[in-house]
Amino acid sequence: MADDWNMPEGNLMKGKRGIVMGVANQNSIAWGISKQLAAQGAEIAFTYQGESLERRVRPLVESIGMDTMIPADVTDDASMDAAFAQVKEKWGKIDFLVHSIAFAGKDELQGSMVANTTREGFRRAMDISVYSFIDCARRASEIMPDGGSIICMTYLGAERVVPSYNVMGVAKAALEASTRYAARDLGPQGIRVNAISAGAMRTLSLAGIMGGKSLMGTGRDMSLLKEDTRMEGVAGAALYLLSDIGHSVAGEVLHVDAGFHVVGVPEMGED
Numbered sequence: 001m002a003d004d005w006n007m008p009e010g011n012l013m014k015g016k017r018g019i020v021m022g023v024a025n026q027n028s029i030a031w032g033i034s035k036q037l038a039a040q041g042a043e044i045a046f047t048y049q050g051e052s053l054e055r056r057v058r059p060l061v062e063s064i065g066m067d068t069m070i071p072a073d074v075t076d077d078a079s080m081d082a083a084f085a086q087v088k089e090k091w092g093k094i095d096f097l098v099h100s101i102a103f104a105g106k107d108e109l110q111g112s113m114v115a116n117t118t119r120e121g122f123r124r125a126m127d128i129s130v131y132s133f134i135d136c137a138r139r140a141s142e143i144m145p146d147g148g149s150i151i152c153m154t155y156l157g158a159e160r161v162v163p164s165y166n167v168m169g170v171a172k173a174a175l176e177a178s179t180r181y182a183a184r185d186l187g188p189q190g191i192r193v194n195a196i197s198a199g200a201m202r203t204l205s206l207a208g209i210m211g212g213k214s215l216m217g218t219g220r221d222m223s224l225l226k227e228d229t230r231m232e233g234v235a236g237a238a239l240y241l242l243s244d245i246g247h248s249v250a251g252e253v254l255h256v257d258a259g260f261h262v263v264g265v266p267e268m269g270e271d
């Protein structure tokens, strides 16, 4: 569960306002990050994908004393225009943005990447999971006159082959490259752009991947720490990157996966 950790409270985000995109339920990575940011004094405007999600997300948002919820479908320019206009009207400017959004069809997240990736599926995965980040970075930068910090969420499937991850691995590779290019473009404005590469976690998105649960088990067994990736660590990394203690960090992909990404060969028996 996303809920069971002793969250450090403090003032690292005091006076900072920003947008969190991608809370769908209490297990969403965006929700774990939001709770940690709020516990450090951040004010957050939440975007959500559609009416059906609003009912699930509103009680969460209210539970941390916030009330700004804005519908935003990242595939719809009019919806994105309206969402960012609403934030600008409310606060004038922001200090941070969390992009925690991805999508690929179930048919694409299984078996052979070569056999199962359709042109439309590829287009949709890249549009929702990659272009949306570039679009958000541009929109956010326009309301960050004093600099700021932007993060997105990625996974090891960008760098290495992971069964079933398929077109999403291709999209995450493009997302990580987009992070570096956006960091280059926005760096001179004092805007830091980074990505967190989280280990597999039990969320709605993971449930869409064939064998998703095994990704968690294998990740845990092969990891250096021999444990699941914890929301605590992912939210802590987000706090670091989004607050001023993350100064000078830009264009980075920060792995929070119990060390899984450095393992070349799993532990072997003695023979």
Ligand SMILES: NC(=O)c1ccc[n+]([C@@H]2O[C@H](COP(=O)([O-])OP(=O)(O)OC[C@H]3O[C@@H](n4cnc5c(N)ncnc54)[C@H](O)[C@@H]3O)[C@@H](O)[C@H]2O)c1
Residues within 6 Å of the ligand: 021, 022, 023, 024, 025, 027, 028, 029, 030, 048, 049, 053, 072, 073, 074, 075, 099, 100, 101, 102, 103, 128, 153, 154, 155, 197, 198, 199, 200, 201, 202, 203, 204, 205, 206
């Ligand atoms: N769960 C994992 O194991 C894991 C590991 C590493 C990275 N990630 C990444 O973390 C991010 C968040 O995923 P999660 O695991 O918290 O799952 P989640 O399902 O809780 O979050 C995904 C979010 O994307 C949103 N979304 C999808 N299409 C959208 C659209 N058209 N417009 C607006 N929003 C849209 C959904 O509403 C949802 O809130 C994703 O980028 C995912 O790839 C997840």
